[in-house]
Amino acid sequence: MLGILSAGIAPGLALLSYFYLKDQYESEPFSMVFKTFIFGALLVFPIMFIQYVFQAEQIFQSNLVSAFLSTSLLEEFFKWFILLSVIYPHVTFDEPYDGIVYGASVSLGFATVENIFYLFTLGIEHAIGRALLPVSSHALFGVIMGYYIGKGKFSATNNRKWIFISLAAPFFLHGTYDYILITLKYWQYYMVPFMIFLWWLALRKAKKARILSGHFHQMKYERTFHQ
Template identity: 70%
Template sequence: MLGIVTAGIAPGLALLSYFYLKDQYDSEPLSIVFRSFIFGSLLVFPIMFIQYVLDAENVVQGVLFKPFLTMGLLEEFFKWFILYFTVLQHTSFDEPYDGIVYGASVSLGFATIENIFYLFANGLEYALGRALLPVSSHALFGVIMGYYLGKSKFAKESKKKWLLLSLLIPFLLHGSYNYILIMLEDWLLPMIPFMIFLWYLGLKKVKKARLLSAHHMQDSHLIKKPFVS
């Protein structure tokens, strides 16, 4: 039991630590990051219930509905909802890169509990595959969501566009991931380039967010000292 819990938690904590330590300016309070992680983990229970009801009642049908709507949209919307209402307006969210940290935190909270449940049900032998695919993909969906939320908060214009993209792009990526895994019989071959692309996109957003934070911190410093020549 201890081995399963450890294997279930370790990938999420490792990835969260990686993205947290990439914050080169004002690191986020660990209490707020941990709170976001817990909120994300608690999302598993209502989402599992809703997905069970939708499946049992056969509410949605069709090739695209399950991977995109009952899984992709439902999960990403709840994560987006938590980020929007508990983090976005918080005083600790004071630079664009903070969106990366909080987005990864909520997503990895969700992925960690989901991972533990799966390993309890199916066995420890799936731990490595789960770490490489579902856990890391959830982390990257959260990174991308957080990047656009950071853009929305600190951009001088097009705030609604960035806010919309913060939900739309993770939803489409998550739905595509699910479609490959669920609907394709030989899913491993297309999954490899998809995950490479997802990591490339996620790390690109990390780099861009760090640059945005650098500019933001520089501008804030100059505003505080208006007579600097």
């Protein structure tokens, strides 16, 4: 049991630590990051219940519809809602890169609890595969979501557009991920390039967010200096 818990928790904590430590300016309070992680973890229970009802009632017959609505939209919407309602207005969200940290945190909270459940069901031998695919993909969806939420909060214009994209982009990517996994026969041949693209995109967004945070801090310094 201890081995399964360790294998289930370790990938999420490692990925969260990576994005947290990449914050080059004012690191987020650990308590707030942990709280966001717990919010994401708690989302597993209502989402799994809703998905169980969908499956039991056979509401979604098509694999395409199931991938994008039963899984992607449901999971990404709840994570997006937490970020928008709890994190977005909070005083600690004070620079663009913070969206990356909190987006990764809420997604990895969800992914970690989901991972533990799957490992208890399937066995610890699936730990590496789940760390490389479901856990890391959730982290990357969260990074992309957080990037656009950060743009939405700190851009002078088009705030609503960025907030919309903060849900639409991870929804599309997550749906594509699930569609490849549950529909295509030789899914490995499609998943490898998709995951490479996903890592490239998320790391690119994280780098852009750090640059935006640098500009943001420079402007704050200049305003303070000239006062």
